Amino acid sequence: MRLKKYKPYVIVLILALACWAGVIPEYASAHAYVVSSSPSSGEVLEKSPESIFIQFDEEIEPAFYSLQVLSPSGERLDKKDAAIDPSRPDRLVAGLTPGLVDGIYTIKWKVVSSDGHPVSGTLAFQIGNPGAGSVPIVTSDNQVPSPEWSLLLIRWLWYAGMTLTTGTLLFQLFLLPRSARINGIPFKTKRSKLLLNLGIVLAATGIIASLPQQTASNAGVSWTSALSADLISETLQYTGFGTIWKIQLALLALLAFASLLWMRIGNIRHPRETDIRLSVYAAWAAMAFSQGLMLSKAFIGHAAAAEGKALAVTADYLHLSAASLWLGGLLAIVFLLPEAAAKASSPEEVASGQRPLAYWQAVSRFSALASASVAVLLISGIYGTVIHIPSLSALFQTGYGLALLAKIAVFLFMLGLAFTGFLRGRRRSRPLGRGVWVELALGFIVLALAAVLANQPPPSTAAGLPDRLEATVQGHKITLEVTPRTIGKNHFVIKLQDPDGKPMEQVEQVTLSLTSLEMDMGLIEVVMPGGSSELEADGIITMGGDWNVQVHILLKSLESLDHDFTLHVDSN
Template structure:
């Protein structure tokens, strides 16, 4: 047994190492503005014909709007905003002609590719005579970094908790109980049916409520907008969420019929694998649809990200559901075995109890291995730096989730040791593990509705070692849209600063869209720092050119990921 565990541990470690090596490119998840025309805080001589905003990713076709608020408080947009069919990441609206001088604010709201509604404001000015003292330094974005509404968390948590309980009861009868001993007492039937019905009702309620809840979020009007049939039709027809929700509704119909079949099959004294297997496939299918309307759906390697997200959640729910089944279903099973034993000298209930615990230990090991491996991948995808892990709401909540998961692992490890030694029953320890797992699911529901930490990578340090041993280090602070401090240090092979550098030139070009070229020059006889305005977030290519006093040249390219303020 120990050899097998060592073998499994080695395989799990190799899988985690592979995921680290294949570290994914960070996904920003929520859409963000990369440029606008007129640009933020610009002062125009004449009135523009339209207002155009370019985002980093395609937008959903429903629930988008731009309102241009003029000096007198009126909306001066001429008609409704529209998405460019040839460039689905561009939103524009026509403006009334011959607008008077003054301060203007474009208020926009869109639904990003992961299904979350975001909004913001972009100020600009017409006429140099108008006072620009009230213009902010940067455009603002509302809702992108705010804590999710309680209803978003509750609806998602209902689905997680219900599915965990349902899957746990299925796994309990299909695997944890030995087939030869797996007879269903009347008390076990009642408890199993209760778990399946409760889990199905909770998951179904979550799916059904998610439509009005998503509609309310996208419309920006709260729950008073949630049950408007016109807005429902817009959600179903023009958003990715609507398309996925219709698939979920079909799966719910099949899951309902199969659950009724499973409940009927549970009346038999011995369960059959066929109804149990079908119930698991349908519940996992519904779980898979959630991965297509979350952060993973906006990743560059979408297929890998969606698969990892599904496996991460499925393994967590099967593990937690199995713990709940041990706490709620296993005791009545062993009581039934004790009542039906033939010889007082034999203890079938004790044998059955610990055999089920050992089987769960094997299942839990594989689920935890998948959970940890996919968790590493997802963390690399959504949290690119240690700075973003500790300085964003997403990162801090992720740390809390990791801490509670480690507590669950510790409690599970103690249960595993008891199972190996067949000591006194687990009792309260299993309930503690299950309760902690439910709290972890709350944090998972919060993370699903927060923008990822990839939008705030923090100060950047770009280091390159050249062929002759020269080391070039570039610092960018605070590394967000707006004014940044760039510092360049060139060290020789001996580790000392080189004093023969005539000039260092940085040429920055956006990898997201054509924004032209930004050039930063550092003369060799000046302090190696300069301030430059970064006009958009995302990935930038940095071409570094170094010229020495002896006319030696060094050229190379590196990448800078700029965050949003």
């Protein structure tokens, strides 16, 4: 079959499908959190265990994990043999030094979630002497609260590079009318080559630099230490990020090759028909590879951690693609169109001093494209907000929500400027003015805010996960679970075991008294009638932050057990 039988968009579709198939590794999609452990949090053991394990809700990356057991003095007492259980890829195990003496011990753990985010935490257990007091659970998923500047810069370079690349290719293939093309080949100037080369360089810088940056984040080391061949190799071989990074590097090489081929053919003074066709195909191939790069990015972002992964990844890709088409097209209109239109001007248009027809044709095409891009941005943006922002209050009380609000505000301002440009292009009254440059500047601010959002843990990461607190009081084990651990209505569950590990049935009543540790919010009481070892009730938490939860257990013998927990409530 000969190449000329196929239209350019058919080639793009085939390449896009190939890119899609190539960037779908099968790995889980959520920030890992602990679902069980042995010893459990706050558990009191009669004798020293031989080993410990921590089980997570998902498979964890087989790299950059650690599991340590420390004595009160800080002495390490595990056998330094932490490993992922071969039969349970969601379980981290380690052996213990035999014969641990009575006392309280701390387990410190760190893993990398399947979506590439490192998480860590601690929990405590006790050996012997259960009457000495309670052992509080101390557990956390330590996402970085604000991303490092280097990570933001790398993300921004990648976004900016893809915007420049996409905008230049879009201008040549779609925005520029055929009347402005030279010898039938999409118009090329020093400016267009400069933008395309700069875009590829910026994207390449972002991709290449992301490897040591991600390695440093996973390993918890500095950039200098992350350049170790062993750590880099571990990232590439054993993490989902490493798989995507290798795919991105291959797509980048293909993009650079197709772009170089397109530019080389453009230098031919008297091109043949086959040269013209090959030039168009090269440009469309470069566009397809750039789209493949943006698709790959969705597999190492928040979309990969959402429920309904396929739809979330698709929406994230469409959002990024629409943004790059709009902003990249705008950049081309500002930077490339004046020169191209001037070269395409007829003698009559030059004599009259009016903008040539090719100028208004390009502006009209961009207006149509921008309208479609805005529609995609709105739909995909609303969908992303729904899956990542579980409640309206999360927009105003979380770092992720505030960054999203800032992005929305800048986007709406851009939309207003774009509408005025749309009216000018439709009426052909006067050329696009300074507002286009303002719109372009705001677009790159949006890219910076997008970099912030890409590296902030969304509120939905913690929403819906039960906050399980455990303690042992006078030999009795008390477990408190709170769901969803956010502002508003919550479900409280108390589970009780006697010193023999059997369910406690002789419970008359359990009262939970909640007081905010942040400010005076009054007293919230949740009363649970007895009759079972597992009691449930609903209550309303009125503010985010840390709360003291006093558990008062009244037994039928009129004896009582009391313990205070500290509960963290998300502001969403």
